[in-house]
Amino acid sequence: MKYEMVYFDLDGTLLDFAKAERESIGAVLEEFGIPLSNDQIQTYVEINKKWWRFFSEGKASKERIVVARFEEFLSWLGHPEISPLDVSRRYLEKLSNCAYFLPGAEEFLMKMKALNVRMAALTNGVQSVQERRVKLLGLERFFEFMITSELAGKPKPDPAMFLLAASKSNVPLTRSVYVGDDPVVDYLAARNAGTDFVLLDLDSVHSDFDGRRVSSYEELFNLLICESIIS
Numbered sequence: 027m028k029y030e031m032v033y034f035d036l037d038g039t040l041l042d043f044a045k046a047e048r049e050s051i052g053a054v055l056e057e058f059g060i061p062l063s064n065d066q067i068q069t070y071v072e073i074n075k076k077w078w079r080f081f082s083e084g085k086a087s088k089e090r091i092v093v094a095r096f097e098e099f100l101s102w103l104g105h106p107e108i109s110p111l112d113v114s115r116r117y118l119e120k121l122s123n124c125a126y127f128l129p130g131a132e133e134f135l136m137k138m139k140a141l142n143v144r145m146a147a148l149t150n151g152v153q154s155v156q157e158r159r160v161k162l163l164g165l166e167r168f169f170e171f172m173i174t175s176e177l178a179g180k181p182k183p184d185p186a187m188f189l190l191a192a193s194k195s196n197v198p199l200t201r202s203v204y205v206g207d208d209p210v211v212d213y214l215a216a217r218n219a220g221t222d223f224v225l226l227d228l229d230s231v232h233s234d235f236d237g238r239r240v241s242s243y244e245e246l247f248n249l250l251i252c253e254s255i256i257s
Contacts, residue, residue, distance in 0.1 A: 029203045029250070030144060030197045031144050031145075031201065031202040032143055032145045032203055033147070033202060033203070034147050034169075034205050034206070035147070035149060035204070035208070035212055036149045036151060036156060036159075037151055038128075039128075039205060039206055040128060040131045040147075041127060041163070042126040042127065042128045045126050046121060047071065047121070048071070049124050050117055050120040050121040050124050051070050054113060054117045055113070060103065060105060066103070069102060070099050073099050074095050077091040077095045077098075081181055082150065084181075088181075092114050092152065093111055093114045094110075096111075096114050097110040100113065118152060121155050122159065123158065123162070125162040125163045130244075131243060134243035134244075134246065134247055135168040136168075138168070138250070139168050143250070143251070145169050146169050147160075147172040147173070148173050148182070148187045148204065149173075150181045150182050157172070170195065171191075173190055178190050182214070182215035183211050183214035183215040185218040185219035188202075188204070188216070188221060199219050199220050199221040200220060203221060203222040203223070204216040204219075204222070204223050204224070205223075205224045205226055205246065205250075207225070209225050209227075209232045212225070213237065224238045224239070225238065227241050228241060
């Protein structure tokens with residue numbers, strides 16, 4: 027089967043969200059007079075993952091989680107006097123300006139684009155943040171469009187983003203493939219949409235994944251270039 031359209035998740039797949047997240051939360055809390063240790067930052071990371079999982083499961087809206095994560099974190103830190111809403115707003119501003127490719131990602135995209143492979147991004151991330159980061163990194167060089175859960179109305183693993191993407195690309199989902207780093211949410215989203223999925227496991231932590239899995243951009247390129255229509 028040859029793919030006419032390749033869709034990508036962004037954070038953790040092409041973009042170094044872990045670096046941007048740690049840099050942003052550390053800088054913002056410093057502004058509020060709270061220097062964070064690495065262990066404290068890791069606690070925030072785990073709290074944030076939990077709330078995004080709630081979002082994916084339909085248990086909380088995006089508007090809720092972007093504030094609730096700081097309500098919980100500030101309470102854990104023992105700083106109830108600081109406004110979670112203020113921290114949230116400042117954090118999103120900071121995060122919007124922290125954009126980094128994962129090592130090798132930009133070169134991979136350049137190789138794909140040189141072969142005229144059609145590509146786009148599908149992400150659960152906050153739209154205003156992702157739009158700014160896309161501009162900073164020049165992702166429009168590679169992608170025809172980006173669809174967020176806000177634009178589609180529902181987050182992954184609901185297939186809404188994929189259905190909207192198919193309408194924009196005019197390529198059936200059966201002739202498309204999705205590349206992501208989450209073996210649960212990304213995989214289920216692709217399965218629910220009826221499109222193929224490739225797990226990009228750069229840290230080789232999901233060796234038990236029962237599906238197509240690659241551990242480098244070189245391996246991903248070799249897989250996709252053999253199955254994509256090259257014009």
